[in-house]
Ligand code: HEM
């Protein structure tokens with residue numbers, strides 16, 4: 001311990017005496033860690049089960065790192081050809097295969113725990129992507145992407161794309177027939193890119209498909225480039241999360257100016273650590289009991305054989321489905337002797353392009369059309385933002401239809417249907433399904449909002465029927481308690497943007513009117529249909545009405561908020 | 572939530588006055604926040620016995636985890652992955668179950684501990700707007716201005732140009748050598764050539780045995796490769812060549828053949844087509860005898876072998892290229908020539 005420091009701080013508190021105290025003192029004198037501990041130890045985090053989804057993604061990423069490092073100790077990313085001398089599995093004995101494939105076999109059959117780690121790694125990859133997608137859905141449907149979190153939403157979208165890249169590059173490493181065909185499809189897609197496609201294909205494969213460079217290249221991408229980027233962006237993601245403080249669900253006492261929850265230390269830290277071990281435990285159980293990617297059943301890559309019913313990992317199914325649904329006839333164009341393969345470009349480039357663009361730009365579009373520039377820390381109940389919720393469901397419907405179409409052969413064999421019929425059904429569904437989903441979801445949201453109003457105005461039905469002296473029966477309604485009511489009235493129903501007139505006060509044509517009008521239309525699309533929250537005045541009116549009821553009115557006219565009710569009230 | 576809000580800065584929104592249009596009584600515009608709901612005590616907060624029980628459960632779970640770890644170590648020593656697939660499976664299962672217990676023990680113990688024994692009083696902390704204060708902003712801008720003035724970059728135009736050019740150009744020193752080599756020899760015209768040439772025998776995949784026309788019965792299907800040396804077939808180059816050269820051969824009843832891609836390209840009802848799908852390149856491998864349809868398992872493009880391999884369904888646009896064949900003096904099937912067009916998926920300069 002430095003004596004100069006202690007002499008300088010003459011009024012310093014008592015010298016630490018315990019071991020931990022001394023260690024802390026040592027560290028703090030060199031890092032001022034005390035400040036950070038003071039700042040973070042009792043930092044409050046709101047609690048909700050849905051906040052765990054992001055944690056699951058994070059923890060499965062950690063499991064991927066742990067199991068992945070184990071795999072790197074034994075995996076050899078080389079496409080040199082060898083004859084397999086291992087005893088097991090018997091069907092591979094003496095076969096010619098790449099070193100990558102052979103080392104995958106050896107890792108599975110000779111390294112104790114090797115197969116376990118491979119299976120844990122693969123299951124973690126599937127769960128990682130699933131957790132990311134569901135976490136994104138949570139963020140989307142609750143509006144957690146709103147100001148000030150738009151940039152973190154972009155980080156999240158990038159993380160998802162990197163996750164796809166990680167999965168794809170890892171899947172291709174063992175150099176088996178299945179993943180080899182996946183690479184071949186990728187090559188076909190790359191070649192379809194106009195002008196530079198052939199050169200891009202050469203760039204990726206270091207020559208013609210498959211060549212002998214692709215596995216080592218993918219290996220570097222898989223264990224260095226992508227995990228490095230993922231780590232950096234996850235750090236940024238979490239930094240921004242701490243900076244903004246976590247959002248909270250609406251409820252009594254939760255405002256945009258506070259954060260209500262439990263302290264980081266000890267409650268949150270314990271829960272998070274516990275969750276990590278549970279996620280890891282479940283992944284270990286999956287790896288222990290559920291066989292996955294037993295590559296010796298497929299064999300080493302050979303450009304000739306292929307088996308029907310082969311599926312990519314689930315997160316790639318939507319692309320596979322898009323490729324399958326696109327009709328080929330008349331969609332490959334030859335222009336001045338150059339070939340433009342729309343039958344590949346549209347499903348493999350345009351459709352994912354549209355899906356990802358939607359995700360990236362959505363927060364900005366919504367902010368623009370609501371004209372809302374406030375910070376939001378209280379989450380939306382999905383029903384209270386019907387158009388957003390409907391758009392989210394629309395997106396998911398399209399994604400699911402494409403993914404199902406990616407398994408159309410399995411559906412065909414399983415249900416004994418003709419593959420052509422199924423493909424046609426999916427082609428039509430891809431257009432009709434999302435539109436229908438939008439319509440239904442929006443109706444459901446508006447319906448739920450009306451039901452909320454109904455509840456606030458008239459209370460719970462108790463099922464108790466009372467008879468009045470004049471012979472009239474009415475059911476007794478129990479009014480909502482404060483908390484129940486607050487949950488249902490505490491939201492905004494923004495009105496569409498107002499369109500400034502075409503000409504200004506002096507009758508001069510206003511610049512930017514056309515753009516304004518376009519945005520105005522989008523804004524109307526978002527906010528034209530809305531249900532206003534009940535106001536205290538309405539509640540009072542409903543109550544006095546209820547007394548009249550009790551006094552003998554025959555009818556029970558419900559005070560219902562019409563769609564786009566005239567009581568529009570701004571923020 | 573909104574009574575605490577600043578009014579939106581966007582001028583395009585209107586604010587409607589409210590509150591007095593419901594008659595005499597004046598109501599507030601919005602309900603007021605009832606505040607955080609009352610705290611409810613847990614059983615473990617009020618009942619010391621329940622508290623003790625929870626503590627015991629947590630301890631027990633940690634002990635269980637230790638047992639799981641021990642179990643893994645025992646399995647590691649006692650059950651080596653021997654005896655092929657089933658031995659490996661058993662070893663995987665036991666190691667994995669031990670690991671699972673070891674991890675879940677810790678995990679569930681932690682959660683249970685936090686839920687039953689750690690404080691469950693909700694705490695409230697303030698948030699602050701993310702934007703930095705006006706002072707901070709002014710200070711930052713002033714600092715930047717001062718720094719920029721210090722560097723004199725604004726006044727020294729040539730220097731500025733030189734800095735920017737140097738920074739923009741130096742990546743070329745890495746990019747040029749990289750791009751030069753990353754695509755191998757960059758000869759993309761190789762897509763157009765396969766190993767097939769005049770007189771090349773058709774051989775069975777993977778044995779490499781040449782095929783006699785007489786051995787091909789009507790309705791049978793052969794997976795075909797060019798007849799090259801065994802040594803070549805063990806080279807890496809072969810995998811790349813094979814990726815383009817694989818062919819599927821079918822013998823039809825000559826009367827069933829509706830059309831061919833070239834006059835006399837079949838031999839006595841035997842037709843040969845490239846096996847590389849014209850969609851995105853999977854090997855087309857599922858043949859249905861009755862319909863003469865060839866199905867690509869990847870995205871279900873379907874080709875009619877009896878009709879020039881035209882596409883009858885699916886995302887492919889072009890027929891599979893036909894390999895013109897005949898027999899040589901010894902009765903073996905041989906190629907009359909190479910493919911007349913590039914095989915496999917389309918690309919920009921395919922027809923150039
Ligand atoms: C973000 C995450 C990651 C994802 C989604 C992912 C996904 C995958 C997948 C799907 C496979 C195929 C496994 C199989 O053979 O069944 C794989 C293989 C592999 N991964 Fe990862 N991985 C990730 C991160 C990592 C990291 C961080 C490392 C190492 C530091 C790593 C090392 C490996 C290795 C060496 C293989 C080849 C071994 C084999 O195929 O058996 N991975 N990965």
Ligand code: FES
Nearest residue numbers: 848850851867870
């Ligand atoms: S590769 Fe054959 S249908 Fe897609």
